[in-house]
Amino acid sequence: MEGTFGGEPVGPGPGRRTKAVRQDPAATPLLEVAAMAKSFGATKALTDGSLSIAPGEIVALMGENGSGKSTLVKTLSGVIRPDSGDIRLDGEPLAPATPRAALRAGIVTVFQEILVAPDLTVVDNLWLGSGSPLATGKNERARRAEAERILSVLCPDPPALDARVDELDLMRQQVCVIARGLLRRPRLIILDEVTSTLDVTIRDRLFAELRRLCAAGAGALFISHRMDEVLSLADRFVALRSGATVGTLDRGEATAERLVRLISGEEAAKERVRAVRATVADSRPVLEAAGVRVRPGADPVDLTVRRGEIIGLAGLEGHGQDEFLRVLAGLLPPGAGTVRVVPPDGGDAVAVRSYRQAVRLGMAYVPRDRKAEGIADVLSSLDNFSVPTLRRDSLAGVIRHRMTAKRFRDFSRTVNLAPAPRTPVGRLSGGNQQKVIIARWLATEPGVLLLNDPTRGVDLRTKHELYDLFERLADDGMTIVMLSTEVEEHLNLMDRILVFHAGSCTRELTHEEADRESLVSAYFGQRHDALAHGGPR
Structure with missing residues (x-):
């Protein structure tokens, strides 16, 4: 098993990419995004998002939480419509109005959230959204064979096709979601923080399959906050900051220090050393x-x-x-x-x-799966925060909301969260969602x-x-x-x-x-x- 864990080699397996894809400057990019902008009310989530991906290229999209990465991905995936900007696929204008339209164009996105139908089997989840066997031209036997093949590519011990997905652990559920995306034979695959639940073996198998897919002419947009992953996989690096593209580095130019400086606008943080107490x-x-x-x-x-x-x-x-x-x-x-x-x-x-x-x-427990166990994303940050401590603010059965709001402000300062009490927590970045959850449990003292x-x-x-x-x-x-x-x-x-x-x-x-x-x-x-x-x- 080759590859890295925490930046270190851990054994034999798929080799690292050693040089960037050579691009013909005159060739038509697979994907071009120019001056993409999107606002949600007064919040400017994206102001000038621009990037390109050549056929055969893996591009890492990098930026801090709230930099605009998720908004850009959702515009490419047809989840939201941009306010302005252009998308071109193989040189042709593209404006996917729905996720299905993006899929028809060959853009497949695997999101960080593990999107499965928990009461369906593994094989049904892999073909979910692909249409009937008649529409795809694949009978049940062919579907099962393809599902089994892609699962065995990703996983040394793949889940049984007839197992219910809710019986699987979080990692194997994510494997099912990734396999679903690969089964659609994407022209462009977008992977948004999908490796965060994978162990090193499955992650390296996924990277090998991405390289094979791109070697056949596809392209990939890869998002990860793990520096060792992007440095081992990507051919180019595109950085977003405050909703705008602020720079691009080729593989030969990129180091962890340069990428951190580009993403944050600051010098790379020095290595932390915890004092022995x-x-x-x-x-x-x-x-x-x-x-x-x-x-x-x-x-x-x-x-x-x-x-x-x-x-x-x-x-x-x-x-x-x-x-x-x-x-x-x-x-x-x-x-x-x-x-x-x-x-x-x-x-x-x-x-x-x-x-x-x-x-x-x-005791207080902060769960791993924010979406499934940690938050109710349609409720406000304040409502999510207050659930375990609301009784403290009750007098004769009446909730004293000022006390709740004050406690939220106090613990927001503790976790360095900019208070947005009425904002639905699902609209916050992943890092700020995590801060809301941690603040909620710290409030229980x-x-x-x-x-x-x-x-x-x-x-x-x-x-x-x-x-x-x-x-x-x-x-x-x-x-x-x-x-x-x-x-x-x-x-x-x-x-x-x-x-x-x-x-x-x-x-x-x-x-x-x-x-x-x-x-x-x-x-x-x-x-x-x-x-x-x-x-x-």
Whole structure:
């Protein structure tokens, strides 16, 4: 399995792209977008979005949350109509008024949101929206064969065609969505943050298939906030800032530092180094997992977390860290063992039996899937924020809305969110949606904060704002357990890292012990020399 995880090679597989596609300046671009603009009321989401993609080229579209990327993608996909600007496909004017019109033109978009019909089977989801077998000219047997082929290309252990999609984990649901897009044989494929739920094996398989597709003359527009991914995949890089295209770099010119500077208009942020805090070792235990088994046959996990400590949960997708975090939160019952937490008012530790009880005991859980588990996107930011704490503002059954609004303003400052209390939260960028969710649970004043991949799909600036927030919370005595899919976060933020493999916690690394090689090796169940001091404690 070749490719990278956190920027480091991890073994054999699809090779990296080593040079940019050579373009004929006289050739007609596959896609041209010129001076695209779109406003939503007083909000100018896009003011001058411009880019081009040549046949055979993979272009990375980059920018911070709120820079206009999603708006540009939605105009190309026929989801929204621009106020002005031009789109040309193969030199011909294009103005897709609906998503179906974009599909007919050969533009296929796979969005960050995992758009599946949960009560349908895998094979039905893959062909969803493609028309009847009569319309496509493919009978049921041909459809199943094509579905099986594309799933096996993407996934070493593909889901069963007749399995219901809601029985699959988040990663395999995303595989189904990506496979649906590839089955449509796109002229141009747009991938909007689709890798954030994929493990390194499936991600590298997807990249290999993208390269094959583009080698046959298609084009790709790729969006990711993971710098190692765009640098390993793209031929060119187009940056948006405040709704306008601010620059383009060819592959040979691009470095992480130059891209960050282009995206943000600032010098690249220096690498974070989390200081080792001796006070953590002396603080009292607040959370304990004793003999917790997350799946049959896995080894039991024993963990004691102290006040003010940040614990990282790491591993390849689907290896047990997500289940362990949900067990801590009371969302899943453990196969064996007990989770205990010290209540906010002190006293003896209490066994956690349910999510509702965990919240009462001062625990807060921030989910991974914002759309499905975190927000009601048609409700305002204020309404989403206030749900768990609304009772505090009730007097004799009457809600005192001024108190709710004040608390929202206070916690907006805590998470560095520009308050927009009446704006539907679905209109906010992914990073600001995440800030609303985190602010909501911080307002419950938890002693233990459980974070499930909280920086997924947010830009570099917002990531660093969240890192600063988590460090401040820990310094103030809050205990944090955080699942992360990014190596850098574990190395630079965590006091300790628990690495899961095949359902068991196979390594525990302190901040001082962890380095990139030892951590990535542990993801694959391998032991690096730096780990010779011992396994999980």
